[in-house]
Amino acid sequence: MGFKNKSGFNKLLVLVVLVLILCLYLYQQWRSSVVLREPDRINIAVFAQTPFVYSLDRHKNLAIITYFRPDYLVRVPLGYDWYRIGSLDLLGKIEASRETILKQAFGELVGAPIDFVYYPKAARVTEFKDVSFNEYYYDLVKSKLFHSQYKHSVRNLFDRLLIRSLFKVRHDHLVFLNTSDLGLTKNKRTYYYSDKLDTKLKGLFYHDSLLNESLNSVVVTSSKNYDQANLILRQLEGIGVKVIEIQVRDQLKNKQCLIAGTEAQRPILLKLKRLFDCQIQIQKSAIIKYTLK
Structure with a gap:
């Protein structure tokens, strides 16, 4: 009798663990869903x-x-x-x-x-x-x-x-x-x-949440990546972020593109991080800075 109770408890425990794993998986999928x-x-x-x-x-x-x-x-x-x-x-x-x-x-x-x-x-x-x-x-x-x-x-x-x-x-x-x-x-x-x-x-692919913020940005690149910087400029403006200039610096050391803004702009930075697959960085200036790798 004790063996049967223990066996039933083990099955219930396994079921509970599986349900928890499923719930965690679905929660993670919900958290990472773009749509x-x-x-x-x-x-x-x-x-x-x-x-x-x-x-x-x-x-x-x-x-x-x-x-x-x-x-x-x-x-x-x-x-x-x-x-x-x-x-x-x-x-x-x-x-x-x-x-x-x-x-x-x-x-x-x-x-x-x-x-x-x-x-x-x-x-x-x-x-x-x-x-x-x-x-x-x-x-x-x-x-x-x-x-x-x-x-x-x-x-x-x-x-x-x-x-x-x-x-x-x-x-x-x-x-x-x-x-x-x-x-x-x-x-x-x-x-x-x-x-x-x-x-x-142009204008058909705006993101309203970005457009309504009236954001300004700069794109930072090395001279060898200037063509890529123009592409990023066009895509930033294509989603509603104004680019005021491209800055050329030949001593860039970052291994991945960076998007920088203020702490108050964190929701915007996280959105841009997803769109452009970049890391984010907090800075004092409210002008969004996109740095190519």
């Missing part, structure tokens, strides 16, 4: 037959879907220079850095940080097809994007479930934005230049 805890905007890039960025404004409950020609060229950060959009996934596979290259390239296209990327399980080159994007989008979401053909950078359980819901359930507040007219043709090749893209896209 649940980001109050302003979610940007999701999809590398498909017609590549696009899905940007959800949480305040207006409106999603803007900006799509791009795969046969146009984009300037890829990280030293890759101009590259055909339809070949970006193959470049990522060759460099063993698919998610990073896609995030950087789509961030260059829209002038704002990308939260997540979706891409085909098998890397491929996509060619331009003159089809209705609206029909293509609905078919992709319904039958392919969340099935075995696609991989993604979403690591959080809640984010995976909520993103699927956003794409598959919300069809009522969508705006489709074609960028075919924003390419500039030179020597029979068509390029997406950032200044031309900004004539149509």
